Amino acid sequence: MxxxxxxxxxxxxxxxxxxxxxxxxxxxxxxxxxxxxxxxxxxxxxxxxxxxxxxxxxxxxxxxxxxxxxxxxxxxxxxxxxLASRRGTVAGHLRVIAPLGFGQRYVAPVIAQFRALYPEVSASLMLSDRPARISDDMWDLMVHIGELRDSSLVSRRLAPNRRILCAAPSYLARRGEPKHPEELLTHDCIALRENDEDVTMWRFTPRDQGTPANVRIEPMLTSNDGGTVRDWALAGLGIISRSEWDVAEHLHAGRLVPLLEAWTQPDADIVALINSRHGRSLRAQRFLDLLHASTLQQPWLPGDSEQSRSGKRAQGSGAAGSTARASAG
The missing domain is CATH 1.10.10.10 (Winged helix-like DNA-binding domain superfamily/Winged helix DNA-binding domain)
Structure with missing residues (x-):
């Protein structure tokens, strides 16, 4: 048997x-x-x-x-x-996969909140720097950040997320501030290896709709952990291209300075992928609703409202830029 x-x-x-x-x-x-x-x-x-x-x-x-x-x-x-849905019960085992840093900071607390709301649900959270490689037998819902290679997956956008080029004031005081993407070739760049992306190709589009610039950097430092990459930048070791959720507070405080603000990089929106076989359960749908409500507020941005967060973000970026330029002489 x-x-x-x-x-x-x-x-x-x-x-x-x-x-x-x-x-x-x-x-x-x-x-x-x-x-x-x-x-x-x-x-x-x-x-x-x-x-x-x-x-x-x-x-x-x-x-x-x-x-x-x-x-x-x-x-x-x-x-x-x-059967659980017919009796209106949210029960069973929920399996969630999320990126390392974002999962620790923003998904894990939502799972704890979800358990408090629905005590008949058990849950597991797997954190990975390459979640897309994990078999679909292992998850009900996956949080994904960045380019989505498989367009056939059912997804729901959780929150917008910009990529921001930035560095510490101490680095800019020592090496100066790049004025064009091609100048990155002469700077110390730090790359995050995740999601099997081409992490050494940094793509830029001018805000004035001019000619895009694609730069193949030669990173001085690389890691598969976003927190490590961010900390290296905070220590003044080089320039990073990171998600807004990870660097917003440091930009606001002036510990990091936004660079090449006349250019944009491809957005890395935060989305939830729903397993077509396992993600239709009532528990998965209820968790997705809770996660969406939490991330839609973009808790990584300073301030209490979207308007104040936007204002503080602009204020913080401007102050940080002035500090960097003054330090650079």
Whole structure:
């Protein structure tokens, strides 16, 4: 006999790159995964996975089991969701994936609030610098920032988010302020590696609708953690192109200075991707509504209202720019 736990285990295993990867996803040791797989194969009397070296390949029987396991687990989940919805209950397990920094700062508190509102819901939050690589069997809702490569995914815009080129006053005092994107080639640039994007190609469009400029930077420092990249810039180590949500407070305080303000970079709007198989549940929809209400307020911007936030942002940018230019002489 196969239990639903066996099916969930094999679904995770089938979507993993290796036994070690499956162990990380299941939060167990690799030997535990190997032992459980062996027990399942012995119970069924067939080999489900061919293991050669570090790679693993599903056998024909393994492929068949994976397909039917997903279908059965989906049906059970959909049935549970339908019954819960009919009695007006928000229940079940919610799985959310979000980028590292944004997830820690803005998604995790919403999950805590959601749990307080709906105590019959359990939730897991996975933070990743490459969320798009995670199998759709692992999530109900994914928060994504930046270019969306797969347009077939159902999405909902949570909040606008500009990319801002900036640096610390101490860096500008030492190296001067670039006046044109091409001058970035002579500056120390810091790049954030995330979402498998081409992070060394910085694209600019002039506000006066002139000729765009694409600059292939040679970063002096790189990291997959946005907080590290921001902190390097705050320390005066170079120029960064970062999301407004991550640098707005530092721009307002003058710790970072906006650069090339006559140019814009592609926006990196914050969106929620909804899993077509798992994201239609009542709990997922209620969480999405709560997350949208929270992020739409753009809590990363200073001030209590949109109007005051915009005014303070402009004031802060102007003051920061004056400070930088004065420091640069």
């Amino acid at each position: 196969i239990s639903t736990e066996d099916l969930h285990f094999f679904i995770t295993l089938a979507s993993a790159l290796s036994l070690a990867d499956a162990a990380r996803k299941l939060d167990v040791t690799p030997p535990a995964v190997t032992q459980r797989l062996r027990l399942l194969e012995n119970r069924l009397g067939m080999r489900l996975i061919d293991r050669s070296g570090r790679r693993m390949v599903l056998t024909d029987e393994g492929e068949l089991l994976a397909v039917h396991a997903r279908r059965i687990c989906d049906d059970i989940g959909n049935l549970s969701d339908t």
